[in-house]
Each structure stands twice: as C-alpha cells, then as structure tokens.
Amino acid sequence: MTMAAWLRSIPSLTGTAPGPDADPLPTEPEELFARWIRQAVDAGVPEAHGATLATVDADGIPDARTLILKDLTPDGWAFAGPRTSAKAAQLGAQAAAALNFWWPAVLRAVRVRGRVVEAPAEESAADLAARSPAARDGIAPGEWVLWRLVADRVEFWQGSPDRKHLRTIYRREGPHWRRSGAQDDERTGERAITRSPRSAGWTIGAATSAGSPPPVHETGAASSTRSSRCSTSA
Numbered sequence: 001m002t003m004a005a006w007l008r009s010i011p012s013l014t015g016t017a018p019g020p021d022a023d024p025l026p027t028e029p030e031e032l033f034a035r036w037i038r039q040a041v042d043a044g045v046p047e048a049h050g051a052t053l054a055t056v057d058a059d060g061i062p063d064a065r066t067l068i069l070k071d072l073t074p075d076g077w078a079f080a081g082p083r084t085s086a087k088a089a090q091l092g093a094q095a096a097a098a099l100n101f102w103w104p105a106v107l108r109a110v111r112v113r114g115r116v117v118e119a120p121a122e123e124s125a126a127d128l129a130a131r132s133p134a135a136r137d138g139i140a141p142g143e144w145v146l147w148r149l150v151a152d153r154v155e156f157w158q159g160s161p162d163r164k165h166l167r168t169i170y171r172r173e174g175p176h177w178r179r180s181g182a183q184d185d186e187r188t189g190e191r192a193i194t195r196s197p198r199s200a201g202w203t204i205g206a207a208t209s210a211g212s213p214p215p216v217h218e219t220g221a222a223s224s225t226r227s228s229r230c231s232t233s234a
C-alpha cells in the first residue's frame, strides 16, 4: 500500500457533533471558547487545553509548536515558555501569533489569531510557581515568560460527517465583536455566509429569517447583493 493510500485509509471526522446548543451564541468569543472546551472535556477529549501555536521569525518564515493554554481572560489567551525558546525570539521580532485547537471527539476546531503581549513579570513568575517542581526545575523566574494572545479573529469550526461544516467567525471591530456564520460544503466547495444582526442570533445560507440582513461575504461589503451561495476555492 502506498503512503498516500494508507493515509487515505485512516478514518477522519469520526467524532460526534454535540446537539444544538440551547443557549444563544454569546457576543464574546471567549465565552463561546469556554463553553466549547468544557464540552470537549466532558465528551472525553484528552488534553483539550493543548494547542498549536504558530509564529513567524524575523525573516517571515513560519514556525509552529504544541503547547498548553494557561488561561483565558478578557486580556487574552495565555501561554508560557522559556525566554530562551524559539517562540520567544520570534515573538520578539514579530509580536503576532495564531493558536489552533482540534477536538476530534466533538468534531470541533478553534482558530485564534492576533497580536501577542508579554504579561507583567509577576504573572510570569506566578505561572512558573504554579508548575510542578519537576517542570520548574532549573528555571529562574526571569527565564519564564507568560504571553497573551489578544485575538482579533476567532473561528469556531463545527465539523459534520456529511461535510457541510459550520463556521462561526468573530472579528474585532474597535471595542466590539462582529460575528458571522458560514456553512462550507466540502464536497462542492460551496460556501454560504451570513452576517449576524449585531448580537442577535445568526442564520445560514439562503434560509435567512425575516429581519436578518442580506448574506454577505466574509470580507465583503454589507451592501453585497450576491447570492448567499457563492462558490469559493476556500
């Protein structure tokens, strides 16, 4: 069997999407993330706080590694590591990152991107102190850094076995979040997007309810009159 055939034989999207959420989508992505990671843990996802952090170096070359989410507050998604690490050097050169979570049992993934700020020294020291003795062995407080990813875009992806995946996207607009929804049809490449009316519920595709705004492209103008079903190569 070729490597390609063997890889294709590995099942994917084998989890089960949770049923419809009784609660409306929150206005803040942090709240939806908190809801989703708890549901992932409840569904048996191991180490649901593990994520892939992507950064770029001074030459613009990307890098990525696995790490642990340390905290989530209105100040951002917190992660930590040694000041001597590659990510520390890369964040020093370009203070921006992306953080990806994938929770197979619930067919959910979350993508977070934005700028990165270093937490105050006492918070880095507190994070180091909270590690196990083995994990902090040999690390002086000044050598350990807690960073916060201040998101400007957060995407919540709900996979579906029929390949009609749903995305909820939060984009920061000044002090507020704008939320949009999209349904991707992986089989046809079709993608339908609607923009939510401020903080109210959201709808998908052509089936917008009365009072909803016309569908728009994720990056398009609100005045777009194009069909809600638009082919993309995404």
Ligand SMILES: Cc1cc2nc3c(=O)[nH]c(=O)nc-3n(C[C@H](O)[C@H](O)[C@H](O)COP(=O)(O)O)c2cc1C
Pocket: 050, 063, 064, 065, 066, 067, 068, 069, 080, 081, 082, 085, 086, 087, 088
């Ligand atoms: C499950 C798991 C959790 C990890 N957690 C962290 C972490 O919280 N912080 C960290 O610096 N490295 C963590 N690592 C190690 C990193 O993936 C990586 O090997 C190390 O940080 C070096 O990355 P860098 O040189 O690009 O900074 C973890 C690795 C795994 C597999």
